[in-house]
Amino acid sequence: MEQSSHQEGISNGNQPPVLVSLDLTSVFYVHPSENAGSTLVPVLFDGSGYHSWRRAILRGLSIKNKTGFINGKVQRPSTDSVEFSQWERCNDMVTSWILNSLSKDLRDSLQYVDNARELWIELEDMYDQTNRAKLYQLQREINDLSQGNLDITGYYTRIKKLWEELNTLDTNSQCTCTGKSKIHRAELDRRLIQLL
Known part of the structure; x- marks a missing residue:
């Protein structure tokens, strides 16, 4: 694997510049355009x-x-x-x-x-507390959401945002067990039915 590096001349008084090699992949590298603001x-x-x-x-x-x-x-x-x-x-x-x-x-x-x-x-x-009240609120918003005056894109965008927010709060959806793909597929099917 090739490492990215950059050489810069550092002035040393009346001496010729000394070339310093910077490792651009280092965690300590800060791009010149970066600043604390x-x-x-x-x-x-x-x-x-x-x-x-x-x-x-x-x-x-x-x-x-x-x-x-x-x-x-x-x-x-x-x-x-x-x-x-x-x-x-x-x-x-x-x-x-x-x-x-x-x-x-x-x-x-x-x-x-x-x-x-x-x-x-x-x-x-x-x-970063899993807030059961927030889980309840999101699930209720999802259940109560209807297309109403929204076009299909607006409706889908709104419900998808709620689903993603729910996923980040729901610790059950972050399972790494072998049955996860089946659970995920079932959840996607449930969401499609809800959307339709």
Whole structure:
């Protein structure tokens, strides 16, 4: 597998520039266009729609090769390690991106969290609860939804969004057992009948 790398000249006073090879696949690589003021999602999270927001953040961090900072795969090196300053810079960047994706009230309440992993865990603890009342509400919305004045595309879009939100909350739908494909097929058939 070929590694992507980029060489940059670093000025060394009156000496000729020293070529430094950067590994573009490294978790510590930050593209020059990235900055702490960037946001990963277009809509700020205000406490509702956590699962959709979470999914968008994970997608954004994956694109930037930074999910390891929130899932624990990229560990904090010791302060005397040569990688510590790179880790600290990337961790601060990821923390800023997540904070920038929150509403002002949430951002203010989480401003002093130490690192991206701790921030992520804090958000999960506060919002990633399987809420039976929310499950009930979604199931009821799905059952009560009718096409009404919506065209078929609008109706399908609305019901599909509700189904996806229900799937993210419903722990039973996240089974990894051997019968999952049969259950999934039955669920798709039930949804098609409901749509029709």
